[in-house]
Amino acid sequence: MNESNFIIELKHISKSFGDKVVLDDVSLFVEQGEFVTILGPSGCGKTTLLRILAGFGMADEGEIRIEGKEITDTPPHLRPLNTVFQRYALFPHLNVYDNVAFGLKLKGVKKDEIDERVNKALKMVGMTDYEWRDVNSLSGGQQQRVAIARAIINRPKVLLLDEPLAALDLKMRKDMQMELKQMHKTLGITFVYVTHDQEEALTLSDRIVVMNEGKVQQIGTPTDIYNEPVNSFVADFIGESNIMNGTMIKDKLVSFMGNECECVDVGFGENVPVDVVLRPEDLILSAKTEGFPFQGTVQSCIFKGVHYEMIITTTTGYEIIAQNYKPFEVGTLIGIDIEPSNIQVMKKERLFNTFEGEMIDSTHVKMLGDEFVCNAVPNVEGGEKVTVKVDFDKVDLQDNKEDGTIVGSVHFILYKCDRYHLTVHTEDGENIYVDTHDVWDDCDIVGVRIDPDDIQITLE
Secondary structure (H helix, E strand, C coil): CCHHHEEEEEEEEEEEECCEEEEEEEEEEEECCCEEEEECCCCCCHHHHHHHHHCCCCCCEEEEEECCEECCCCCHHHCCEEEECCCCCCCCCCEHHHHHHHHHHHCCCCHHHHHHHHHHHHHHCCCCCCCCCEHHHCCHHHHHHHHHHHHHCCCCCEEEEECCCCCCCHHHHHHHHHHHHHHHHHHCCEEEEEECCHHHHHHHCCEEEEEECCEEEEEECHHHHHHCCCCHHHHHHCCCCEEEEEEEEECCEEEECCEEEECCCCCCCCCEEEEEEECHHHCEEECCCCCCCEEEEEEEEEECCCCEEEEEEECCCCEEEEEECCCCCCCCEEEEECCHHHCEEEECCCCCEEEEEEEEECCEEEECCEEEECCCCCCCCCCCEEEEEECHHHEEEECCHHHCCEEEEEEEEEECCCCEEEEEEECCCCEEEEEECCCCCCCCEEEEEECHHHCEEEEC
């Protein structure tokens, strides 16, 4: 990417509200004329980042530049950009013409020029002949077009769009997606778009920025994000995925679901734990089972309009989702295969829990804000700093929070085809990662218990 083409530079942006870190050292560079979408779940920090770029909020740390000029402390009205909000923010007492012309009138632009630019802006958004309509008489899609016309009439260098289609019904949202894509092409200006809708991001964007918990997870083209996710969060968040534990035997050979398969990935090393991603549409299904690396029994088969979606339990005990144009009856034993190029291998983000701890005495360690009993550590004195390791499947979650040593809440649930991998936020602000066969819901409050035998301590 050519640095001279960057119209937007966000460098090391951090923002906290009280003790809550909303943006954690976020950097983003956008080229002139790009359509960049910031994508992530609710609370990931995407709207906060957009508001800081627009000037409606201030970062605690970091620098913002547009066209090479620093605007970190520049007020919103002096920044060369305009924002389209989810709720449109139209003036209800003004008609369409006056809403669109409002910014030009404030600047003292002559009436003839205002007429010309309003007509041109309304034509671009398909709202010609609506000039004198009351905005309250318009549909949601029409109001959104007026909001966009009002934004582009000021000829901004950058157009910011904060979930602008979220309030529309499904059909109107699909129509407006295509219109936004065409508008971007026609206008030739830079779009920065915020959404939590994965399909919308894949449809509209030149590049996608995937965020979670205030951090950028991956930046890439829609094809890269979908076909080559860098971690399990991205793979799970973007489209349907089968994500499971595997082992990279060697270059181009990976083991998962009880079998070894050829793949195209290299550079992971030998006998290394990895995550394996199989997209449902990439699975090859057959009524025959002989000669297929995997076999499974169809548990459900639902028609989705374009394809059938099936849940299949493999003979090795994994539950996977498959999509196929041909349905298979429930209870049918089928063969399953996948092309080497459609097996996506990812490095694991972590192999076990690691915590900083402090020995209280030889059989007690303080970690996660509380005291845990551990097996005796010889020749240790109170106050010594230690590193504590706990395997994912050795963390025991309790329905009754009083039954745990500490209390936490479930915040991310990843189904790995034969188990759940959970992220649990503790009251002390740390994360515990848990492998379990039990079913938990997002935001469940749980007690966390770890057996002394499962606490592995290393003196620092």
